[in-house]
Amino acid sequence: MSIFHPQTSAQREQRDVLLASSLRPDGSPFPIAAEYPLVLGESGTQYSFCLGEPEAPLAHANLWPRRLISQTHDVVLTVGLIGNVATSSDHRGQGLMRTLFSELKSAASAQGLEGLVLWSDLVEFYQKLGFKSCGSELRWQFSRDKLRSLFLRQSNFAKIKNLSTHEAQRLLSLRYPVPFTLDRSPQEFQTLTKIPEVTLLASGHKDATYVILGKGCDMTCVVHEWGAPSAEALLMGVLAAAETADLPEIVLLTPKTLAQSWCQKMRPHAVAYAKHSMALSWWPDHSRAPDPLASSFIWGLDSI
Ligand SMILES: CC(C)(COP(=O)(O)OP(=O)(O)OC[C@H]1O[C@@H](n2cnc3c(N)ncnc32)[C@H](O)[C@@H]1OP(=O)(O)O)[C@@H](O)C(=O)NCCC(=O)NCCS
Known part of the structure; x- marks a missing residue:
């Protein structure tokens, strides 16, 4: 093997x-x-780690190097994102994933990556492999009908199917500013918007706003990325997403650093909101995630 x-x-x-x-x-x-x-396309082969025989992989995980950047685009940390973690059902419980993770940790260190980050509900399993919860985000739940009653005028959101590089760059610049986030090129953004079930909606130039709903089989009713000049414009975007996808209930993810003035405007219109842990992370020499990661917000399209 x-x-x-x-x-x-x-x-x-x-x-x-x-x-x-x-x-x-x-x-x-x-x-x-x-x-x-x-990470699973032909050009992402180096990010795919299999354990087994070349024609019969028994376990797999992605290790994807990414840069955490500040608002001024300085690189503050390099991390490896882990995803697509699976062991063949008849080989589980035999230590294969523990072995593969030990290899991923060595590969990450050889590539100069400072730590590993992943998203999963299997907290107990990843704790056994040395991972801990890190960061937090706000999860807002809205009802379409309640949002609809808020706005008298019709919004002018349109679906964007083929994002140009120029438009990708423009949308990236509209994102709500956060202290730290993962670097993403406009070309990567273009590719990510081609994922099945990704709905990208954008409104005109005056109150330029965009929202992204869904991502493959994940985040079906969740707006996980957005850019808006005000809380009102953001809520209009969330409503447009709920109407486009015909969702009576919709979830919005925001950074925990969202301005108090925005939170105050949004709270009365939300069905519920709560702070949640953002991800799980592992660091070779520290027991906790370094400050930049702990205070970062990672937009939905960047997770694997
Ligand atoms: C989760 C999964 C990857 C584990 O792979 P595996 O090869 O069976 O894991 P290992 O045998 O290396 O187990 C490592 C440790 O985790 C424990 N463990 C395994 N699965 C676990 C689970 N679901 N919950 C809690 N602990 C678990 C094992 O008991 C072992 O602990 P020990 O070393 O203290 O005895 C595998 O069960 C799987 O593919 N599940 C379906 C896909 C999935 O859920 N992937 C994760 C998505 S984020």
Whole structure:
């Protein structure tokens, strides 16, 4: 048994069979590689770590190097994002994932990455591998009808299907400013908006606002990325997303650093809101995530 990157299309196919059976057990209308184009696509082979034999992978995880940047675009940390973690059902409980994670930690250190970050509800499992909760975000729940009653005028959001590089750059500049976030190029943004079930809505130039709803099989009723000049414009965007996708209830994720003035305007119109842990992370020499990561906000399209 060895650790390898799936080099041929046959090897990637076998990997995707393992991932689909483990992570999409009820089936999916699209291939799992379409949900994670930057790490499961042909050009992302080096981010794919398999354990087993090249034609028969038994366990898999992605390790994707990313840069955490400040508002002035200075790189403050380099981290490895982990995702698509799966062991073949008849080989679970034999220590394969522990072995693969030990390899990922060595690979991360060899690549100069300072720590590892992932998103999962399997907190107990990842705690066994040395991960701890890090950061937090606000999760808002809205009712479409309640939001509808707020606005007298019709909003002018339109679906964007083919994002140009120029438009991608413009939308990135509209995002709500956060102390730290992951760096993303306009080209990566273009690719990520092609993920199935991603709905990108943007409104005209005056109150320029955009919202992104859904991402493959994840975040089905969740606006996980947005840019807006005011709380009102953001709520209009959330309403537009709920109407476009015909969702009676919709969730919005915001940084925990969202200005108090925005929170005060949004709270009376929310059905519920609460602070949640943002991610899980592992650091070789520290027991806690370093401050920049702990106070960062990671937009939904950047997670794997
Ligand atoms: C979760 C999963 C990847 C674990 O892989 P695995 O190869 O069975 O894990 P290991 O055998 O290396 O287990 C490592 C440790 O975690 C524990 N563990 C395994 N699965 C666990 C779970 N679901 N919850 C809590 N602990 C778990 C093991 O008991 C072991 O602990 P120990 O070393 O103290 O005895 C595998 O069960 C799987 O593919 N599940 C379906 C897909 C999935 O949920 N992926 C994660 C998505 S974020």
